[in-house]
Amino acid sequence: MTSHTSRSRVTPADWLVPAGLIALSLVPIAAGAARVSQLAAGAAVTADNVRFFDSPIPVIAHIVGSSVYLLLGAMQFSPALRRRAWHRRAGRIAAPAGLVSALSAIWMTLFYDLPSSVTGPGLSAIRLVLATAMIGAIVAAVVAIRHGDVPRHRAWMTRAYAIGLGAGTQVLVLLPWTVFIGTPGPVVYTVLMGAGWAINLVVAEVAIRRAGGRTASRSPHRPETAGARLS
Structure with a gap:
């Protein structure tokens, strides 16, 4: 009973990574909330926001989906929450929300008339590639967990979250x-925007490799150990 309680207890350390990620999310979430407020209040239409007033559903879907995701x-x-049923229930909401976020991003990239202040050469192509990759990663994660492959599920969801x-x-x-x-000028803007995604994906891959190393070190059936016994 005691050991089960200690494994289930949530400690402050369990919230270090989630708290950092939430803090990093606050600016885009706040910007999205401000955009929704402008649409609801009927703010002045300008060259930078006319696309949202002309077609509000995609941007609202993107803001809501992204915020939830x-x-x-x-x-x-959070390691503690991953050991609870909450993780599975929240995942059933987060995965569809992530798909809504990525699909709406594709729609806006293809069909919105983007002003020069939010785009640059090649940036639309980068957005389309990464949004598609995010969809693919979420689908791969769902398929992996349905087959009971938890490490692969975590790896793909980590990549999808890094893009989001x-x-x-x-x-x-x-x-x-x-x-x-x-x-920044258009070219620099594209480079800086791409750098934001690149940083996240590099950090994600480092985290995935470290988690894989820890899992292998805890496993009593590592391939190299089995091979050593056979030899």
Whole structure:
């Protein structure tokens, strides 16, 4: 009874990673909430927001889907919560929300008339590739967990979350440039936006490899150990 209780108890350390991810998500979530408020209140239409007033459903779907995905997805990184039924129930909400986020991103990239302030050469192609990759990663994660492959499920969901969290990291990349150098030109804007996604994906791969190493070290049936016994 005591050991089961200690394994199930949530400690402050369990919330370090989720808290950091939620903090990184706050800026895009707040920006999305402000956008929804503008649409609801009928704010002044400008060249930068006319596309949202002309076709509000995709951007609202993107904001809601992304916000739910980022918040629930962040909490999925808590080791204590992963040991509870909450993890599975939240995942059944987070995965569809992530698909809504990625699919709406594809729609907006293809059909919105994007102003120069939010795009650059090649950026639309990057958005389409990464949104498609995010969909593929979520699908792969769902297939993996249905086959009982937990490590593969975690790896693909980590990659999908890294892509979805790109907007948060992009703020950290764009802000210093804007403050110290000035508004980036189209080419630099594309590079900085791409850097935000790249940073997330590199961190995700490092985390996946470390988690894989820890899993292998705990397993009593490692392939190399079995081979040593046979030899």
